[in-house]
Amino acid sequence: MTIQGIVFLVLFLAVLAVFGLIVRLLYRILRAAKPENRFDRWGDRIKAVLVYVCAQARVLAKPAGLGHFVIFWGFIFITIGTLDHMLGQVIPGFGLERIVGRRLGSAFILLQDVFGILVIGALAVAAVRRFVQKPERLKIDDPAAPRQAALILALIFVLILFMYGLKGTEILEGSARLTKTNAPVSFSVAEMMRGWHMNVPLANDVFSWGHNLVIFFFLLFIPFSKHIHILGAIPNVFFRNLGRPGSLSHMNFEDESAEKFGVSELGDFTWKQTMDLCACTECGRCQVACPAHATQKPLSPFRVIHRLRAQLMRDKGGLLAKGSDVLKPAPLIPETVSEDEIWACTTCGACMQECPTFIEHVQKIVDLRRFLVLTESRFPAEIQPVFKNMEVNYNPWAIGYSSRADWAAGLGVPLASEKRSFDVLFWVGCSGSFDQRAQKVSRSVVRLMQMAGIDFAILGTEEMCCGETARRMGNEYLAQTQIQANIETLKKYKFNRIVTACPHGLNTFLVEYPQFGLSVPVVHHSEFLLGLLSKDALKARRIETLRGAYHDSCYLGRYNGVIREPRALLSRAARHVAEFGRRGRSSFCCGAGGGRMWMEETLGSRINEDRARELLGLGVDHVFTACPFCLTMFEDALKTLGREDVHALDIAEVLLEACSQ
Amino acid sequence: MKILALLKRVPDTEAKILINQEGTGIKDEGIKYVINTYDEYAVEEGLRLKEKTGGTSTVTVVCAGPEEATELIRTALAMGADDAVHVCDKALERPDPFVIAAVLAKAIKAEGFDIIFCGKQAIDDDMGQIQSILAEMLDIPQVNVATAFELAADAKRATVRRRVEGGDEKVETSLPVIVSCEKGLNDPRYASLPGIMKAKKKEIRKKTLADLGFAQAPGDARSTILRWLPPQKSSGCTMVKAEETRDAVKELVRLLREEAKVV
Numbered sequence: 001m002t003i004q005g006i007v008f009l010v011l012f013l014a015v016l017a018v019f020g021l022i023v024r025l026l027y028r029i030l031r032a033a034k035p036e037n038r039f040d041r042w043g044d045r046i047k048a049v050l051v052y053v054c055a056q057a058r059v060l061a062k063p064a065g066l067g068h069f070v071i072f073w074g075f076i077f078i079t080i081g082t083l084d085h086m087l088g089q090v091i092p093g094f095g096l097e098r099i100v101g102r103r104l105g106s107a108f109i110l111l112q113d114v115f116g117i118l119v120i121g122a123l124a125v126a127a128v129r130r131f132v133q134k135p136e137r138l139k140i141d142d143p144a145a146p147r148q149a150a151l152i153l154a155l156i157f158v159l160i161l162f163m164y165g166l167k168g169t170e171i172l173e174g175s176a177r178l179t180k181t182n183a184p185v186s187f188s189v190a191e192m193m194r195g196w197h198m199n200v201p202l203a204n205d206v207f208s209w210g211h212n213l214v215i216f217f218f219l220l221f222i223p224f225s226k227h228i229h230i231l232g233a234i235p236n237v238f239f240r241n242l243g244r245p246g247s248l249s250h251m252n253f254e255d256e257s258a259e260k261f262g263v264s265e266l267g268d269f270t271w272k273q274t275m276d277l278c279a280c281t282e283c284g285r286c287q288v289a290c291p292a293h294a295t296q297k298p299l300s301p302f303r304v305i306h307r308l309r310a311q312l313m314r315d316k317g318g319l320l321a322k323g324s325d326v327l328k329p330a331p332l333i334p335e336t337v338s339e340d341e342i343w344a345c346t347t348c349g350a351c352m353q354e355c356p357t358f359i360e361h362v363q364k365i366v367d368l369r370r371f372l373v374l375t376e377s378r379f380p381a382e383i384q385p386v387f388k389n390m391e392v393n394y395n396p397w398a399i400g401y402s403s404r405a406d407w408a409a410g411l412g413v414p415l416a417s418e419k420r421s422f423d424v425l426f427w428v429g430c431s432g433s434f435d436q437r438a439q440k441v442s443r444s445v446v447r448l449m450q451m452a453g454i455d456f457a458i459l460g461t462e463e464m465c466c467g468e469t470a471r472r473m474g475n476e477y478l479a480q481t482q483i484q485a486n487i488e489t490l491k492k493y494k495f496n497r498i499v500t501a502c503p504h505g506l507n508t509f510l511v512e513y514p515q516f517g518l519s520v521p522v523v524h525h526s527e528f529l530l531g532l533l534s535k536d537a538l539k540a541r542r543i544e545t546l547r548g549a550y551h552d553s554c555y556l557g558r559y560n561g562v563i564r565e566p567r568a569l570l571s572r573a574a575r576h577v578a579e580f581g582r583r584g585r586s587s588f589c590c591g592a593g594g595g596r597m598w599m600e601e602t603l604g605s606r607i608n609e610d611r612a613r614e615l616l617g618l619g620v621d622h623v624f625t626a627c628p629f630c631l632t633m634f635e636d637a638l639k640t641l642g643r644e645d646v647h648a649l650d651i652a653e654v655l656l657e658a659c660s661q
Numbered sequence: 662m663k664i665l666a667l668l669k670r671v672p673d674t675e676a677k678i679l680i681n682q683e684g685t686g687i688k689d690e691g692i693k694y695v696i697n698t699y700d701e702y703a704v705e706e707g708l709r710l711k712e713k714t715g716g717t718s719t720v721t722v723v724c725a726g727p728e729e730a731t732e733l734i735r736t737a738l739a740m741g742a743d744d745a746v747h748v749c750d751k752a753l754e755r756p757d758p759f760v761i762a763a764v765l766a767k768a769i770k771a772e773g774f775d776i777i778f779c780g781k782q783a784i785d786d787d788m789g790q791i792q793s794i795l796a797e798m799l800d801i802p803q804v805n806v807a808t809a810f811e812l813a814a815d816a817k818r819a820t821v822r823r824r825v826e827g828g829d830e831k832v833e834t835s836l837p838v839i840v841s842c843e844k845g846l847n848d849p850r851y852a853s854l855p856g857i858m859k860a861k862k863k864e865i866r867k868k869t870l871a872d873l874g875f876a877q878a879p880g881d882a883r884s885t886i887l888r889w890l891p892p893q894k895s896s897g898c899t900m901v902k903a904e905e906t907r908d909a910v911k912e913l914v915r916l917l918r919e920e921a922k923v924v
Contacts (some may be wrong), residue, residue, distance in 0.1 A: 182728055253854070256860065256861065256862075258854075258855065261854050261855075374853060374854040375855065376853065377850055377852065377853040377856070381848065384848075384851050387851060388851075392675075392693050392695055393673065393693060398674075398675055399675055400675035400676050400677050400691075400693075402677050402692075403677065461691070477854050638761075659904070
């Protein structure tokens with residue numbers, strides 16, 4: 001081995017050792033975190049890595065993602081080339097082609113050679129985006145973040161220059177493995193360098209060492225920048241939530257001596273939640289999709305993740321102390337995450353839908369809410385009467401529970417307690433029972449069921465709030481009380497499925513009641529009514545004068561994938577259904593989710609008005625909704641905007657009209 | 662400092678109240694019971710005073726009411742009260758304020774106290790007498806309809822702001838004292854979960870009338886409710902219902918002309 005080789009080996013091992021220590025520390029951080037089971041369905045997990053890491057499916061969902069795709073694969077090919085080169089410095093005569101064969105080795109060289117140029121192109125685009133265009137989604141309130149990004153872009157650029165330099169000098173020295181066909185770019189570089197009349201062996205050494213040093217720096221710098229995602233993203237995709245995204249974790253209240261509930265410091269997160277922090281690429285797609293951010297509220301999902309990771313990097317020190325296996329206990333609220341941020345979230349899940357590395361933001365926000373509500377009893381003042389109303393009258397409004405079924409008076413709606421056994425349980429929900437506007441929707445659903453001759457019943461005053469709102473407001477204790485009481489009631493009756501006109505109830509029955517031991521088929525009224533139409537149990541005549549746009553509810557479309565059904569139903573009832581730009585899984589929240597329905601919206605502009613303006617831009621005179629919250633939010637916004645000529649209708653109301661003419 | 666907070670179980674303000682057939686009370690079905698709103702202010706003020714004075718201060722909830730009041734007492738304990746006395750006796754069904762005050766006075770004397778907070782009235786029968794009768798029986802000053810309370814540094818006097826017609830009155834009182842609480846005095850807290858967990862283990866001392874030393878009925882009732890009557894249905898307003906506004910207006914004009922004969 002040459003002296004250079006020895007120096008390289010010593011440095012390489014040293015850097016590798018430090019890097020190993022850093023990785024070990026990260027591993028210890030995860031080990032110290034709370035447990036969470038993500039070790040099931042290995043096949044699906046491997047598939048997720050193939051689709052979302054190798055094929056970069058979510059990254060490519062936005063045009064700028066192509067740049068990442070190129071850099072990602074370029075990085076992989078170049079890294080293999082780098083290893084080849086590094087090992088060649090230590091083991092004389094080592095070469096990739098000796099292992100994989102001449103032909104494959106040659107193909108590899110070609111890939112490196114071509115990707116080098118492509119990466120430079122992608123870097124140029126990235127630099128223009130970041131420093132010239134400055135799109136909204138890359139905006140972050142940490143001034144160090146763009147500097148880091150610039151440094152990384154510059155380093156990758158330099159790395160590739162060194163790579164070409166290295167290969168160019170190798171060609172000048174008369175390389176056997178590099179040819180015009182497998183290294184065209186390097187050949188051009190060599191031609192260019194030939195004219196410089198330089199000391200070729202020396203230049204080769206300089207490029208080799210430059211290359212080495214950049215790689216060394218990378219290894220040591222990566223864990224302390226957003227490029228930690230190189231380490232975190234792949235396992236994060238592997239351990240992604242494979243279930244429905246709309247479920248929140250179940251809290252166990254059996255330990256009556258517990259003094260703390262929810263998350264107040266980093267050590268309270270599970271290992272997967274902690275891994276999330278290391279997976280953020282700061283692409284900012286969540287920020288652009290976030291309704292709170294779009295309406296100038298302090299919340300931006302990726303800024304929260306960014307600050308949490310910064311604190312993780314600061315507080316990891318606690319783990320290094322002798323005998324310590326926990327993170328330094330430091331509060332997250334209010335410095336790292338403010339209460340305004342925590343309460344601004346509508347839990348709409350747009351951030352999670354957008355995230356290329358499957359970070360789960362909503363659970364974290366709710367965990368912080370859980371701490372504030374359960375442990376500290378600290379929350380915006382207007383929430384307290386909501387909790388109290390839910391406790392006393394089982395609905396968020398201050399209306400006596402005994403009037404829960406008043407909306408159905410005179411409609412001949414049977415009660416479950418009278419029928420005991422029936423086909424469909426119509427879960428009316430709090431809005432459908434108490435909100436005057438939503439009551440009309442409940443009546444429409446009932447009329448349609450009666451037209452179709454469905455054997456159904458409602459729980460009447462036995463029905464309680466489903467618990468969805470309390471859960472998302474962080475009041476898990478109240479939510480569980482409601483859920484358990486409802487399950488007891490539901491168990492008394494025999495029925496085949498639940499039909500509900502509320503996506504929040506739908507979601508909670510689908511993904512949350514099973515956590516408490518009740519799994520019952522539940523469908524949204526759009527699915528159910530479409531089924532009745534398909535079976536000719538209902539006959540609709542299209543209303544030729546009705547023109548409107550369909551608004552996807554977050555908990556229906558994004559969380560539960562019911563996107564086609566409401567549209568199919570509407571196409572048979574209305575003449576013209578327009579589409580929002582933001583629709584389907586990328587729909588924009590009405591502003592009412594996550595308990596925001598019952599909170600003042602004092603910060604920034606109003607989410608429902610943002611959405612209503614988008615509607616007005618479509619030039620239709622109706623918006624069709626499939627969620628009582630969306631219905632209320634649209635009506636309020638249209639009133640505030642002085643556009644009472646535009647009306648909000650639930651799909652059931654439209655269908656009833658179409659079936660009645 | 663020993664702080665007492667009186668608590669009454671009352672029907673929820675949103676409950677639909679129906680009078681029973683005999684006219685002796687209200688129908689129980691469909692009614693949810695809650696802590697009397699003004700008593701919540703009393704519990705909260707007690708807790709705040711405890712937090713301010715610290716040390717050995719305690720808050721004891723005192724309640725005279727049926728067995729079912731226990732869960733509401735637990736709510737007050739979850740808010741942070743230390744323990745409770747619950748006078749629960751069949752003989753106390755539908756008593757008049759004098760009887761309740763006599764019972765509470767016994768229980769309170771046995772308990773000992775420096776200050777008593779209670780609601781200015783219960784939101785069910787709206788009598789608002791307990792605090793005054795109690796003050797008389799315990800021979801202590803009373804300050805009613807308090808909107809602010811401040812204990813003096815020597816803990817022997819207190820300044821209370823009370824709402825009077827057209828303004829506020831500032832009263833200085835010696836301790837012990839009974840203070841009845843008005844809306845605005847504070848914002849009662851929402852019990853935290855650790856609070857709820859702890860409340861399950863806190864002591865509620867159940868007392869019968871015999872335990873309190875009553876040989877028979879605790880004093881004479883000064884009033885007897887003969888019969889409860891529903892409020893007379895006012896002629897009220899008639900909602901004019903029609904699909905189209907035009908038809909509704911037509912109907913309104915007809916009603917004004919033919920029924921009310923005003924136009």
